[in-house]
Amino acid sequence: xxxxxxxxxxxxxxxxxADNNMSAFWEDPTWILLWPKEITLDYLISQCAKRYPKILxxxxxxxxxxxxxxxxxxxxxxxxxxxLPDSHLVAEDGTPQWGEAQIPDVSEEKKIGFQALxxxxxxxxxxxxxxxxxxxxxxxxxxxxxxxxxxxxxLAVHPKNKGKGIATALVxxxxxxxESISLPIVTMSYKAGRGVYARLGFKEVDRVIQDDSQxxxxxxxxxxxxxxxxxx
Numbered sequence: 133x134x135x136x137x138x139x140x141x142x143x144x145x146x147x148x149x150a151d152n153n154m155s156a157f158w159e160d161p162t163w164i165l166l167w168p169k170e171i172t173l174d175y176l177i178s179q180c181a182k183r184y185p186k187i188l189x190x191x192x193x194x195x196x197x198x199x200x201x202x203x204x205x206x207x208x209x210x211x212x213x214x215x216l217p218d219s220h221l222v223a224e225d226g227t228p229q230w231g232e233a234q235i236p237d238v239s240e241e242k243k244i245g246f247q248a249l250x251x252x253x254x255x256x257x258x259x260x261x262x263x264x265x266x267x268x269x270x271x272x273x274x275x276x277x278x279x280x281x282x283x284x285x286x287l288a289v290h291p292k293n294k295g296k297g298i299a300t301a302l303v304x305x306x307x308x309x310x311e312s313i314s315l316p317i318v319t320m321s322y323k324a325g326r327g328v329y330a331r332l333g334f335k336e337v338d339r340v341i342q343d344d345s346q347x348x349x350x351x352x353x354x355x356x357x358x359x360x361x362x363x364x
Contacts, residue, residue: 146184156288182253196233284319333364
C-alpha cells in the first residue's frame with residue numbers, strides 16, 4: 133500500500149478518470165447490463181470523458197475527490213469520491229474541511245464550456261433498469277439520517293491494477309480524513325470489495341440482495357452497507 137501515492141484531483145484528470153472508472157465498472161456483471169449490447173467500453177470511456185469535468189465541479193462544497201497514482205510513472209491507477217455531511221463542511225479556521233481534496237474551481241467561462249461538453253455526450257442506459265437501485269437508496273438514506281457520516285460514494289481501480297493495494301490506499305486516505313474530524317464513514321459495497329473495507333475496520337450493518345435475472349443477469353445483485361465508527 134505504501135508504494136501508491138494518493139493525491140487530490142482536478143478537471144485535468146477527466147480523461148484518465150473516465151478510463152479508470154469505466155474500465156473498473158465494466159467488470160461488474162450487473163453494471164454492464166445497464167447499457168445496450170452494442171455499446172463498447174471504448175465508446176463509454178469517450179463519452180464519460182466529456183461528462184467528467186462537469187461532474188468533478190458539481191457539489192464542490194460537499195464533495196471530495198482523491199486519486200491514486202503510480203509514484204514512478206505518475207499514472208492514475210485508482211479513484212475515490214467522498215461526500216461530507218453539511219455539519220462538517222468548514223474547518224475551525226473558516227477554510228473548507230479537507231480542502232486539499234476539493235476540486236479547484238474554474239472560471240465561469242470554463243464551466244459553460246464543460247456544461248456544453250457534457251451535454252454533447254451520449255449517456256442513455258436501459259430505461260427498464262432505472263429502478264434497480266431504489267431499495268439500495270432507501271437503505272442508505274435510512275442510515276444517513278441517523279447521524280452525520282462521511283460517505284464513500286465511489287471507489288474504482290482499473291482491472292489491470294486490482295489486487296495491488298490501491299483500493300486500500302484510497303480508502304485509508306479517507307479514513308485518516310474522517311478520523312481527523314471525528315466522523316464515522318458509511319459506504320455501499322459490492323461483494324468483491326467487502327474485504328478491503330473489513331481490513332480497515334468497517335462492519336456490515338445491512339445488505340440488499342436482488343434478483344437481476346429479469347434484466348439478463350446471473351441472478352444475484354448484492355449491495356452491502358458498511359460503517360466504520362470513529363477509532364475502529
